[in-house]
Amino acid sequence: MNIVRIAVLASGDELLNGNISDTNTRDIARLLGPAGYRLNTALCVPDNPEAIARAILALIPQQDVIIATGGLGSTGDDLTAKTVAQALGRPLEENPDALQMIKKRFSDRELNPQVLRQALMPQKSVPLPNREGTAPGFWLRQQGCDLFFLPGVPSEMRSMLEQAVIPALKRSKPGGVPLIQRDYGFFGLSEPQLESRLPYAKFPPEVEVGFSLDYPLVRLALRSASIDAEQKLDEAEALLVAQLGDYLVERADQTMAEHVGQLLRHAGLKLTLAESCTGGLISQMLTRTAGASEFLERSAVTYADTAKIDWLNVPAELIATKGAVSAECAEAMAAGARAAAGADLALAVTGIAGPTGGSDEKPVGTVYLALAAEGVCQARGYKFHGDRVKIQQMSAYMALEWIRRFALECLDT
């Protein structure tokens, strides 16, 4: 296998002073993998000519390709072109193709010296068009190493990488076998539980497994760089589904909420929600994706008792005797919401998300969900841990999980 050694070099004070996290490295890896390239290192340095020059000169003999991000543009801290020109002993000159790119983007009125500065590049650079922003990137070769200089703004970087860098790289240094990656999200198992139940031994040896946490989900990635990667991943995925399909709630680009929405549409079920402690979170998750109006006509956020009584027809005496956070209240909310909305299915949540409002009997994290449908009205009690946001998230995912299983059952019968 042809291994091209590729490093990412990010320059920017904001990456080292705590202002922002570098997300470009992940995006670059994601886009390069399927094209047959891997990253072997990533380096962040400040916006400082000496640090940038030192890093470039150290990387050139070690790497086949350097993808540098940041420091292009027209403001004072955009000093990459000048620094590279000096470090590599190539005079900075106005690149006529880059000038054309800039002129195409700006009106005559706006073409001031600051804007035109963006056409200055080290001698023998190839400019790379920027479809999302103003500053062109550039590509040059030094001692056999291909150096690509891209903007630091993520959307501009990604577009330039896809449109200009990968095609250039393929001509200059053909990649190896593509790295194909598939992503899955599991709900209801901890990372150790998931790991211990994975049928590793049966997986094709060409498939690698990676975990990451994304509360309350556990994410799993299957990766393969085999020539028949898709087939090997199909085999591993089939084992995964057979063994753990019950907990598999997200795939590739479909979130759990999108999946639940799809199931509801397929099952032809109209849903309504009555949210107390989740405050609209479940509705928001389901309506983030297009098509929600096909299954969700309305939802209620009923924080106060009066709202539960008015809109959901929860008996005042039930709240007085059992409390608003109780299985009985959750059931009454679900049944009332279903009737009010004329929906097939209603899901209600009531609980104590904290940090205050807990008691010995009902501590923070006490949450009741209830589901009402034709001939069914059932509550479940939970005791969740963590801070307010985690309790809300866990409640919302648990609600989606219940709706998911209900819709699957409807589709099954």
Added chain:
Amino acid sequence: MNIVRIAVLASGDELLNGNISDTNTRDIARLLGPAGYRLNTALCVPDNPEAIARAILALIPQQDVIIATGGLGSTGDDLTAKTVAQALGRPLEENPDALQMIKKRFSDRELNPQVLRQALMPQKSVPLPNREGTAPGFWLRQQGCDLFFLPGVPSEMRSMLEQAVIPALKRSKPGGVPLIQRDYGFFGLSEPQLESRLPYAKFPPEVEVGFSLDYPLVRLALRSASIDAEQKLDEAEALLVAQLGDYLVERADQTMAEHVGQLLRHAGLKLTLAESCTGGLISQMLTRTAGASEFLERSAVTYADTAKIDWLNVPAELIATKGAVSAECAEAMAAGARAAAGADLALAVTGIAGPTGGSDEKPVGTVYLALAAEGVCQARGYKFHGDRVKIQQMSAYMALEWIRRFALECLDT
């Protein structure tokens, strides 16, 4: 000023194969700055003994301190201790203090060889307790360089850095002047607009400014490493507030929604929401923080016309003649929601978030907001750009902005 050269070294295949982004570097910089330390470089390498060893050996002569993350623990790819031992020629041995830390954390039953492996450290290491997880970190000194090895899990890393690393570092290599940072979020101005209106010239020269985008907000950080940093930052902040205070919606740890909630509580205003295209997003933002029940008794997500008619008392003929996405419908939703909830203030949103549902007359991005209060019922129309999620976010922030200005006016009079 005493400058301690500090590098972060993150090891992990998942950081280079596109699985996750490194967020530890940002957190480390945030925690070290106020203690008087800065990062000068950050490096990511794969889970590969050679790559880790090469990076450590290259960094030791260049740096005063190396903070390494990842590769601790008890699974197969946790190979940092062994790799460091080999690279530095220090035999791996069972550290009695580390063993104590592990025994304290596990029951006798769980103390299997895999768990006990976490007590193996290079000779002359000082173990660092892990309050959030199982694997202790370790600290050693080589050729005058302090090397700290921390877990890669962000919560474990942060806790160990605060509790153990920073105190050790302060004794070993006193830091310089603290870097104090203050964060602000602006709504309603683009980054270039914000930049051009900043009173840079009047800012104390000891204050640095940094921007970042966090749609739909523009974030600004003021930083100072002056001995009287707090005073210089106060001066800069006063100028910022005088010039741009109208657009300043977030500070430090208070989100815009939290700020709006606080204003509503101070003004003693009860709010209700009627959300169509935002699907619960505004409610969710306001209820994410504790105390929402003091001002929010209920909200309605009314996607379907029938829901607007039933719950909000919007006249069916108004929807038939003007359409559900219209200034008139938004006003009727706000007025109806206010009456239904008995609230002081109601805010309604109706619009086309897309990607489908647009027309020539009302394209995707057409959004109407309306506010109803005592003697007021007013709608505003917008044309937002971007995908569905961006249109929802922009609508929600615009709604919060209107509520914020209304509450401020109430507090003023």
